[in-house]
Amino acid sequence: MSKSRSRKNRSARQKQRARQDAARAARAAAGMCPLYGLNLPYSGYREWLTPIDGAQLPEDTPQDLADFSKRLQRIAPLYGGTLPLAAFYLEQQISAGVLRLESTADPSVAFEVDLPDMATVLAETAPLVGDDLPPGDVDEDTGELLHQLHALGALVLDDRHVLRLSVQA
Incomplete structure (x- = not known):
């Protein structure tokens, strides 16, 4: 039986x-973001959420939650309107100003990088950023670029919420 x-x-x-x-x-x-087509083994890509554009939060909503909701609505178009749960985790790291990155020497090791340091690295290495970053908006623009790379599948977050480069065949 x-x-x-x-x-x-x-x-x-x-x-x-x-x-x-x-x-x-x-x-x-x-025509959704390329992340949809990937079959990633991480839990942050099992659930996809669609923020409601223009949704009104209750008046007693804490300010930090209201600000976070607005940021998610702002980045939703980068993901085709529907975000993987991993995008929330990435946004939390961006909001905190510290990113957890995988070590290329040992993938089991993660290290923390401040967002301004990441902006410097991206400005030096990524032609998408170059000299176009306005000095006052470095954190916001860096965060948006990270979300764009994430939406394209170039960066993924593992189950420890550590950013990893994604090499696709």
Whole structure:
């Protein structure tokens, strides 16, 4: 009896996986951000949320939550209107001003980089940024560039919420 139950559960898992794959393919075909088409093994990419544009928060909403909601609505277009849960984690790091990056020498090791230091690195190495960063908006522009790279699938967050470079075949 346990064998048939096992087979039934396996079948149910296969059906669920097929539904998830079909939904992922439909989102990718609809022109959503490239992250939709990737089958990333990290938990931050299992749930996708759609902020409601122009949604009114209750008056007693704490200011930091209201500000965070506004930032998410601002970055939603970078992800095609629907954000992976990992984008929330990335935005939290950007808001805190400290990014957790994977060590290229040892992927199990993460180190912290201040956002202004990351802006300097990006300004020196990324032609997308160059001299176009206005001095007063370095953190905001760097955050937006990080979200753009994330939406393209060039950066991903693992289950420890550490930024990793993504090499796609």
